[in-house]
């Protein structure tokens with residue numbers, strides 16, 4: 001049985017950027033829904049296998065289990081990517097951002113453009129690349145960097161359920177405010 005990771009803050013802690021109603025539905029209906037489906041599909045298989053390993057083992061092979069396992073992982077990573085006590089990126093990660101993107105502003109522009117450019121449902125990520133330092137990546141539906149040997153630092157959910165109650169079709173505004181108000185840069189730095 002895979003278990004639900006608790007939210008690191010109260011459902012209304014990210015207001016007004018993300019409403020309590022959105023977060024409550026997102027966590028208690030969507031995230032829990034993926035977890036329940038994963039447990040149903042994987043019953044009797046994958047005992048004592050870590051979630052990350054299930055994702056790696058089912059990628060391209062068992063699509064229903066992969067989709068639900070990856071969505072459980074992606075959502076936990078998304079909750080951890082945000083904080084109700086926003087602080088500017090610390091020195092070490094800010095330096096890397098400047099080296100890799102030219103400036104913080106260029107990074108933010110590219111992150112938003114990738115999130116907006118993800119056609120349909122998916123995720124936008126800041127990842128650590130072995131060769132190029134930091135990179136921005138977008139993935140479709142449940143796909144996740146860890147299935148491809150890549151190490152994520154933060155993610156933003158761009159499925160409509162993540163923002164539609166608060167922003168309707170304004171995905172760019174949701175992405176900009178995610179960066180300005182919510183990113184947990186300490187969590188990002190821990191993942192370096």
Ligand code: MN
Pocket residue numbers: 026030075157159161162
């Ligand atoms: Mn979601």
